[in-house]
Amino acid sequence: MRIAEVLRRNGANVLVVRDANEVLERFRDAHVSHALSADGRTGVIFLGGVEDKRQSALAEHHVIVLRAEDIMEDVLSAYAHARTRSNHVFATSSPSKTADIEGKLVFGMHGPRRVTVIIEVGE
Numbered sequence: 001m002r003i004a005e006v007l008r009r010n011g012a013n014v015l016v017v018r019d020a021n022e023v024l025e026r027f028r029d030a031h032v033s034h035a036l037s038a039d040g041r042t043g044v045i046f047l048g049g050v051e052d053k054r055q056s057a058l059a060e061h062h063v064i065v066l067r068a069e070d071i072m073e074d075v076l077s078a079y080a081h082a083r084t085r086s087n088h089v090f091a092t093s094s095p096s097k098t099a100d101i102e103g104k105l106v107f108g109m110h111g112p113r114r115v116t117v118i119i120e121v122g123e
Contacts, residue, residue, distance in 0.1 A: 003071055004119060006043035013116040020065045020120045027116065031059035036067040036082035036089065039075040041084035043093045045117065046078055048086025062112035068121045
């Protein structure tokens with residue numbers, strides 16, 4: 001699954017499972033979101049809601065449940081699919097990271113330090 005490879009390169013932990021509920025217990029200390037859609041090529045994941053945006057930005061660990069049927073061919077299709085499900089859409093693709101002028105990489109400055117994506121493939 002290409003999106004899993006892309007997300008791992010972006011720094012996210014990725015689990016591919018049949019039923020996300022079976023593994024969510026492991027992440028009870030994390031903020032859990034349910035993705036609206038994602039671009040399978042770039043790994044951009046669209047989420048919705050003002051409160052979810054606030055909570056995910058403040059979380060140390062953000063867990064995103066993504067259903068395989070919500071993975072689209074390109075970012076425009078993924079955005080359009082997300083907009084059919086929410087009026088407030090935001091995107092993510094990796095843990096929060098930034099670099100200072102000397103190139104030193106810092107994680108968690110403007111969002112979660114860790115991101116786990118659970119891709120639910122169903123039956």
